Amino acid sequence: MATATLSNTDRLRELGTAPIGKILLKYSLPAVVGTVVSAIYNIIDSIVIGHAIDDPNVVSGIAVTFPVMTLVTALGMLIGAGAATRVSIVLGQNDKKMAETILGNCVQLTLIIGIVYVGAFSMFIDPILKMFGASPNTLPYAREFMLWVLPGCVLQNLTFSYNNVMRASGYPGKAMYTNMIGAGVNAVLAPLFLFGFHWGIRGAAIATDIAMLITAFFVMSHFFNKKNTLHFVKGTFRLQWRVIKSVLYIGMAPFLINVAGSGINAIINNTLYSYGGDNAIAAVVVFNRFVTIFVFVIIGICQGMQPIVGYNYGSGRHSRLFHTLWLAAGSAVVISTIGSIVGAVFPRQIASMFMQDEAQITCAVNCLHYTTIMFWMVGFQIVATNFFQALGMAGKAIFLSLTRQIIFMIPMLLILPPHMGLNGVWAAFPVSDTAATIVTASLLFFQIRKIKAAKNA
Template sequence: MNQDLESKKIPALLFQLSLPAITSMLISAVYNIVDRIFVEKISPLALSGVGITMPIQILQMAFVLLIGIGSSTLISIKLGEKKPHEAEVILHQAYKYIMIAMAIFSVIIIVFMNPILNILKVSSDVYPYAKDYIFIMVIGSIFGLPGFCLNNSLRAIGKASVSMKIVVSSALLNIILDPLFIFTFNMGIKGAALATVISQTYVTVLVFWLFAKSKNFPINLKFAMPVEKSFFKEIIENGAPSFYMQIFATFVNIIFNRSVVEYGNDLYLAAMTIVQAIYSFYHMVVVGIIQGAQPINGYNFGAKRYDRVRETLILTLGSSFIISISIFAIIQFYPSLLSGIFTSDKELLKLTNYSMKLYLFMLPLIGLHTVSSQYFQAVSKPKKASILSLLRYGMILIPLLFILPRFWGIQGVFISNVISDFIASSVAIFFISKELYYLKSNL
């Protein structure tokens, strides 16, 4: 596979690596949709319970991305530099760090569960659903999320199809378990959480087993590896942009949800939960393309093949823009095609369509921002990636959420997001234009 990363034609290689990633991301998006459909059948308040606890899950994923993206970026570059032993050491250290992080995170959330839910402004009607759901999710993360962390390294070594099969089978398992636990076993919201935890743990078992036993991988996971050079600093530096993104997204989600409830109501919160699921579907497609590009960019940047890096970047930017424009057109002209999948309630449908059209008005530019920030991570330029992440996920949006809704109510909440997306994406376009010129001048 390393030979392919260095010599195979970029369009074919990007397609080869992106298709499995897109497939797995789409299946995950379909799962998210199906999961929310099942949860909504319990009660619209149950759907609000899932939505209101999203900041906790976002914060949890911050540590998964910090270590997962940070380590996989370094692994790609080290393989490009022809240093497979160092890549193997990085994989081993990533496994240790994610296990420790998830255990500490879960203990903190369980101990401070009630104060945290109070901070999130969970209403008395939604409270039982939110508490039951998040308790099981954070306990299960100790076993479920390490696999998602190291799954990034599968793609980093060019095993995108293997990664896809794991994610797809996990999502299908979740879809099967959801109605079984929720309705057949009458577990309600607890059943939805348990189904997710079991499917996540399945990923962890498979990923760890493959890295430990597969003989055709360029690196393997050795659980008793002797202590050598520590890559902790490099892992953290390269994973920091994704970490900042998630941390800010946590605070933004809290402030945003509180603003939606304050200037709207719980039904608006249910509508935004649906909008976020639709956005997640779009985002996962774009991220799937980026995941296909990541090992190509990282490996060839390490090998100083800047011509291949530049070609991959241009192709990734173009693909994401086409997808963004297509989804944007559907949202603006035929929103019920998407929102109608989740609910048949006329009032909820109306609120969802209105919220989605305004909230995602800058969608054509968001894909360019996402590609740009992830590219700078892939080539170990974390400062630029961090700036882009901070701009879009809080630096602009948080102040606006405290100002604009005071004048325009719930509409001001959505407009705040539009302005933030526009400014952050404009900066991303500037950064990536300079990067393309830099790559061209170093050919």
């Protein structure tokens, strides 16, 4: 049966009956396309800014904004990822009323949190950026970009939250179009505002804001349509603590991943500035943007995996649960291995895409040599962490999300740079990847045995 002819009931039933390979591809492919397109337009932004503005400090200035934008993303995931997982589980339990209650509650929650953080970030933007590694040379660029892009971030959070729920409720293709629309708008407007209107870094931020507005309108209009599987229902917008608590509990794992990532970025940026100056911070832009492509493909696989795992866990179909996990994990390892190989073979070509200054390029090449050595492990680690999240096991997902950034990365940043200099910062990446993957594999296999034992009891 073609997707276009599926009834709302059939959309949910196929999560528990269709062949795993087929249904994982159906849900993951649109998610992969959507996330990769989103990654590409972020990469295009960096490329355009790096070549449109003739000042090497602009690349470092953009790098300083990454931790702040990561915090914004974290707040979106706190609600979006939690809502999508809870919706999948309750739909697997045939509780559509609760799914619609989650849907309504999350609108107000997203807007309240968004208004609070936009106001707070705007008031304290300079000290925040300095904390994340801004120098006197890079602060003006970082400040200008953030002040213009912050208002649109609330729309970004709204889009992220409801795009995930759209996918979880049986519309993976439409969720893909959401990302494609935003990416297309931004890819057209950013070069126009930078090269055509000569608006500088402000133009890139305005292009992003417009893209966020259009995508938010598109995704929210889906849930105002009463013909869709889930839609907004009168009486579900009043905040209910038990609903909010269940969403935030699950969303806490990806939230903490990103908060930890933001904190680690601040530590990394400040450490890099101490050992390599602004050029070293610029090198992180190259690494982050390069691995983003591969990480976003893996995240797309996880997004496709999440409703299948959540639905089958909720309905007690454990064999389908594990089949989905191993297929997703194997695919993710292949993707991250490709990233390792490309980063090792073409570091100069990759760096030259984002910057013009030779000193920055040389530093970025050295960065890629170190940081991509063990990147092939990252695919498994991301899928395993998201598997726990999809099961609603937020505590274990939170623990795994913190192993790399907090438990291993911070000690490595304290131990290695004093002995190895700038290379010690780069070396902390593969060491942390390896240690975190070992811990993740151990916990995953233990949990699988526990689920199987409970089923046979």
